[in-house]
Amino acid sequence: xxxxxxxxxxxxxxxxxxxxxxxxxxxxxxxxxxxxxxxxxxxxxxxxxxxxxxxxxxxxxxxxxxxxxxxxxxxxxxxxxxxxxxxxxxxxxxxxxxxxxxxxxxxxxxxxxxxxxxxxxxxxxxxxxxxxxxxxxxxxxxxxxxxxxxxxxxxxxxxxxxxxxxxxxxxxxxxxxxxxxxxxxxxxxxxxxxxxxxxxxxxxxxxxxxxxxxxxxxxxxxxxxxxxxxxxxxxxxxxxxxxxxxxxxxxxxxxxxxxxxxxxxxxxxxxxxxxxxxxxxxxxxxxxxxxxxxxxxxxxxxxxxxxxxxxxxxxxxxxxxxxxxxxxx
Numbered sequence: 035x036x037x038x039x040x041x042x043x044x045x046x047x048x049x050x051x052x053x054x055x056x057x058x059x060x061x062x063x064x065x066x067x068x069x070x071x072x073x074x075x076x077x078x079x080x081x082x083x084x085x086x087x088x089x090x091x092x093x094x095x096x097x098x099x100x101x102x103x104x105x106x107x108x109x110x111x112x113x114x115x116x117x118x119x120x121x122x123x124x125x126x127x128x129x130x131x132x133x134x135x136x137x138x139x140x141x142x143x144x145x146x147x148x149x150x151x152x153x154x155x156x157x158x159x160x161x162x163x164x165x166x167x168x169x170x171x172x173x174x175x176x177x178x179x180x181x182x183x184x185x186x187x188x189x190x191x192x193x194x195x196x197x198x199x200x201x202x203x204x205x206x207x208x209x210x211x212x213x214x215x216x217x218x219x220x221x222x223x224x225x226x227x228x229x230x231x232x233x234x235x236x237x238x239x240x241x242x243x244x245x246x247x248x249x250x251x252x253x254x255x256x257x258x259x260x261x262x263x264x265x266x267x268x269x270x271x272x273x274x275x276x277x278x279x280x281x282x283x284x285x286x287x288x289x290x291x292x293x294x295x296x297x298x299x300x301x302x303x304x305x306x307x308x309x310x311x312x313x314x315x316x317x318x319x320x321x322x323x324x325x326x327x328x329x330x331x332x333x334x335x336x337x338x339x340x341x342x343x344x345x346x347x348x349x350x351x352x353x354x355x356x357x358x359x360x361x362x363x
Contacts, residue, residue, distance in 0.1 A: 054115040059090040063124040066105025072113075074100045097192075104128070109149060112141045112193055129153065140188035144197070147183055151176050155208070157353070159215035160343070169212035176208070177201060217325070218344040226335045227323035231285060234300050234309035239283075241320075241339065248280040248361060249335040250346070252307075253326055255288045256299045261330040265303065267349035272306045274355070278362045279337065282307035287315045287329065336361075 058081070060070060070081040070089050074096075081091045097114040107128040113119070117138030124131040129149055134142040155176045162168050180201060184194055230240040241249065252268060254261035272282050284307055288296045293311065300309045312318035316326075324333065324344055332346040334357075342361070347354040 055092045055094050056113055056115045057090075057092045057118045058113075058121070059088065059119075060121040060123070061088050062104060062122075064126060066107055066125050067103075071103040072100050072111070073103070074098065099196075110145050112138070112145060112196075114138060140186055141190065141193045144180075144183055144186070144189060144193075148180055148197075151179055159212060162212065162216050162219055164216065164219055169209065169216045172212050173205065173208045177205065214345060221324075221341045221344040223340055225339055226333075226341050227320050229285070229310075229312075229318070229320035231310040231312055231318075231320075234297060234311075239308060239310055241335070244281050244283070244335075245339060246279070246337050248337060248342070248358075249333075250280060250282050250358075251333040251335070252282070252284045252349075253287060253321065253324075253329050253331040253333070254284060255286055255329060256292065256295055257288070258329050264330055264349050265305070269306055271349045271354065271358075275358060275362065278358075280358065280362060284309050285320070286311040287318070287321060287326075289315045 058072070060081075062070075065083070065087065068083045068087075070083075072079045072081065077095065079091070079093055079095075081089045083089055094115060095113055098112070100111045100113050102109050102111050104123075104125060107125060109128070109132055111119075118136045119134055119138045119142065120136045121142075122131075122133050122135075129146070132146045134146070155172060158172050162172065180197075184197055226241065228241045230238050233239040250271075252261075252264070254264075256262075268282065268284075284305065286296050286309075288311060296311055299305075312321055315321075324331070330348065332348055332354075333344055334342040334346040336342050343357075347357065
């Protein structure tokens with residue numbers, strides 16, 4: 035979850051149109067690609083690097099929020115046809131070095147700050163203390179920091195009002211995330227609930243079968259779009275750590291009527307790791323023990339069968355590899 039709630043930001047993707055052209059230039063140290071992509075739900079603009087490796091273009095757009103991609107790295111931008119925006123960034127530390135100058139800089143430097151605040155928030159969830167007000171405090175601290183940054187007089191009122199709306203909409207979701215993380219902390223270091231489920235390859239497989247190795251568990255279903263989007267990332271993770279003391283287990287919560295669909299999906303997509311299906315979908319004891327109500331959900335168990343993370347980072351989140359590198363060194 036590198037960028038928190040980007041999709042929420044992009045739901046408010048346009049405000050009004052103008053007749054001028056937006057001008058953009060970028061200098062990227064060690065870029066990931068020879069092209070930058072600026073896109074929203076309704077448009078996509080590809081900007082090619084010049085002979086010196088710099089990027090520059092002018093084009094008309096609708097005022098609103100956009101994503102800018104340099105390879106897999108990306109950021110959220112707020113763009114307007116009146117802007118003349120210059121960006122500098124080092125690709126190997128994208129989020130920490132991205133900076134804007136020119137007209138529109140204040141708004142986009144705020145968004146860059148928000149991205150970092152989101153990362154601090156998410157990383158803070160892993161070690162949230164089991165105290166009554168801890169969940170609320172981490173949400174309030176983030177809100178206070180961003181509200182203060184919005185007081186910059188160079189930030190336009192239209193953008194400011196948009197961000198106030200976004201921050202207000204985010205609050206309940208962030209509070210739920212923090213409370214769930216706090217609940218997850220209660221399981222950390224304790225023996226994991228067990229399971230014995232049907233294996234796609236035949237027979238049954240139990241959590242106890244993997245003692246002596248870390249176990250990364252993906253709870254998913256064939257009908258779950260976000261689950262399917264994580265599959266390519268999970269396959270890369272599996273390949274990277276194939277010779278390490280870790281096993282990757284996928285547990286489907288597909289209903290019994292979709293049992294054949296699950297088997298065919300695993301075959302068609304050539305899914306790796308250990309592919310299991312829960313015995314009673316959402317009502318299975320293991321699923322209920324972890325209080326899983328939405329998917330995908332990822333768990334990490336240590337070689338002794340104790341919980342490392344009851345709400346682990348997704349395969350697409352670089353934080354997962356950082357954790358695994360630390361545990362498996």
